[in-house]
Amino acid sequence: MKSNYIIGTAGHIDHGKTTLIKALTGKETDKLKEEKERGISINLGFTYMDLKSGDRAGIIDVPGHENFIKNMMAGVVGIDIILLVVAADDGVMPQTIEHAQILHYMGVDNAIIVITKKNLVDEDDLELVKEDIKISFEDTLLEDAPIIAVDSVSGENIDKLKDLIEEKIYASEKKEDDKSMRMNIDRSFTLKGIGSIITGTLTEGEIYKDREYMVYPKEAIVKVRSIENHDKPIDIAHKGQRIALNLTNISSNEIQRGDIIAEKNSLIKVKNVQTLLNLSKFEDVELRHWSRVRFFHGTKEILARAVPLDRKEIKSRDTALCEFRLEEEIYVKRGDKFVIRSYSPLMTIGGGEIIDTNEENHTINSTSYVSYLKNKENYSEIDEILDYLQEFRNFDQIFSHMGIEDKNLREYLEKIEENNEIDKIGDMYISRRSLNSWADDLENFLKTYHENHPLEEGIPREELRQKVKINLDSKNFEIMLKNKVITKKIMLQKGLVKNKSFAISLDQDQKKIDEIMKKIKDNEPKILKEADIIDKKEDRDILSYLCKKDLSKIYDFYLRKEYLDKLIEMAKTFMEKNGKMQVSEFRDLSELSRKQAVAVLEYMDKKNISKRIDDYRVLI
Structure with missing residues (x-):
């Protein structure tokens, strides 16, 4: 597959960009009637140039007039090589500087500086223009760009420029990109x-x-x-x-x-962006807390407030961390380039890269977050994934956050999962470090639970999920509890979760257990309610524990399982002999109160031992 290149032009108004493109391609890019009449490019012009290799490079002619700076920025997005045009008879002009800054902030580092209209000056003046260019673009991405002087009308040096364009295109590697479309x-x-x-x-x-x-x-x-x-x-x-x-x-x-x-759901919607900002060396400018600026991202302009994060003021030539509070939402990816212009008067004052999209408001006092941002500046894709997976996230969430191709993201996830740096929990992912942290948190929560409920085998799984407020549904939470990281410390058994080291100890409670069992037995055939059995709320755990072993609870009544079996056998024998049984008959037979007799019979109905027909019970 042949490479696809975009050549862009930039420079001051009337410095000959459109004429240069016509000389290179034989085509005009000024197509609007207004452009023809006024002799300036208002909108972006597009054409192409066939290279000697047979590849075709697209060419964008961006407008140079200051009033059309937004269109110029729209044209810069996606450019591989730039022709920065400077007219020999004018030299470096304000819009030349502004365009050069924008190119610098947008990361365009493959450039040729083309001096046009060379026929209008002598050789000495031409050398002065070249020196002016070198001084003006010192310490920018354009400082090492080759300089060539041409006459677009006569065609002088146009062929040499074509050769230089082709040389520059193939000398610079086409950067591999795993970003989604x-x-x-x-x-x-x-x-x-x-x-x-x-x-x-x-x-x-x-x-x-x-x-x-x-x-x-x-x-x-x-x-x-x-x-x-x-x-x-x-x-x-x-x-x-x-x-x-x-x-x-x-x-x-x-x-x-x-x-x-x-791609669907591949961008992050934000109103706050945290950035690494570089302020212009060409303008005497200073950004303080709440300075209003014009924020340019992609082909969009948004008003914003600047909030310096690692210093009180950001001054000319400074590189600093800065949060921008946008006045409307935009859609971005981590690593996106941006440019800022002053609110008034309009001039380009800086630019840089988006390094985070945290929606919370931060200031210079957010010291821990600022420290985090400084580390984040040099994150690789894998570092960013691991950072994002401090919480449970599904694939779609990771895809949206990372903004990279589906297949590349899956490869990254597989790689770091193989390295035991992340775990997949159902359809969710989390870093191994965070999962270990969850294991510690759950262990500590359960330790407290066991201290407060010493006679409970554990806490019901769903109750635990809700209490720890984890962002997993019930199915994925159960999967997590079976993960090897979690099971080193925690056990899930019969729907109950407990610490592995926990076991019920009856040493301190045995006396109370014996008292409760004796009270229940001594009152038979009468069966008792909770208030008849215990005096203190703390003893409810003991009663609950006994219900899992020796007691049965029917509605509000507690009775020994052995005694319940005896009552059921008594009722079955009567119905086998007589075919049916009324409540009053079972009441007299068992010596229970009517309410207690009804409770036992309804329990038998639920267990499919008997069924009610009118006022009678019969065996099933």
Whole structure:
């Protein structure tokens, strides 16, 4: 499969970007009537360039005028190599600097600086422009970029530029990407007879014809009816390709620039993001708590408040941790790049990377969380998964958090499960460290329970699940209790959970047990209620314990199992002899009160020993 590359242009207004592209490709990117009339690019222009190798590289001509900076940022997303254009007769201008900053913050490090209109200056002035460029872009990702001067009208050095573009493309490795599919939408319109069309650069993963995806923020499920790349239909689009998609199940007026099409449930909806922010060296700027900024992510602009986390003020050239409280929700992935501009006057002042999506509000006083963020800066994918699995999560939750391809995520999970770093509990995952912590917590909870209920074999499983407030359903909780990490300390037996080391001890309670049993036996044939048997609530545990061994409880009455068997045998013998039996007859026979006699007979009915017919009982 041939690689897919996107070449972008950037630079100050009227520095010759569109003319340069025409010289490279023979095609114009200014297609709007207004663009033709005004001589500037208002929207993004798209074309392509065929390389000598036979590969085709898409070209995006982004607008240079300051008023169209948002469109410029939309064009930068997904670019592999940038042509930063500087006119020889003007040199480095304010928008040149701003575009260079945006490229730097968006991580575009493969660049060529093209000096256009070289025919308008002499060699000495040309050298001065080159020196100006080197000084301006020192300490940025563009500082080592090659510089070439061309004349787009006469074609001077255009072939050399083509060779340099191809050399740079193939010298830089196409970065492998395991992210799930995502495309930031920069255009949406309707074609008569075809339907809704969206365009953008596929920045991550692959997209397939006839598959379903999700459009954010609407969270609408759409189907891709067709895909086009440079006016040619394709079945699969790959990262780096400039594409148009024909969608079903949605109208174009429901989609706008800044929306995203991606795998279903693969993005995180947030209003707070924690970032590693780098402030511009080109502007004298300072961010304090609650500074208002314009936050650019993908192709979307959102107003936000800055909250420095590791210092009181973030100053020019600083790299710092900063939380942004967004004024509306956005959909992101961990590791996403962003740019910020000042609220007023408008100028690019910084950018960086999203390192967490914690919805809680943090400040400089959140010291433990700030420490956690500093460690998180260098997390690998596996580190991030293990961190996220401090709590029980299912696959869909992990997929949404990680934003990587389904198959790659499964490979990561299998690998760390084989290394005994995570455990699968039913359809949930958790880190081994957290599972060990749960084992300790359950052991401590049960220790307290056993101290308070020394004559109980254990706590019912479902009662335990609810009391410890674990985010597992009943089925998965039972599976967890059978996990080897848990069973080192805890035992599940007949629906009851107890510590392995626990055993009922009767030494201190034997005297009370003997007293209770004697009282119950001495009162026969009368049978007793709880209030007749014990004086203190603490003795209920003893009564409960005896019900599992020597006593039976029928409604509110307690009687020895041996005596209950005797009463049942008495009733059976009477019914075998007489065919049937009334309550009054059993009352007289057993010497019980009528209420007690009814209780015993209804117990026999429930046990399918007898059944009631009118006012009589007969044997089954």
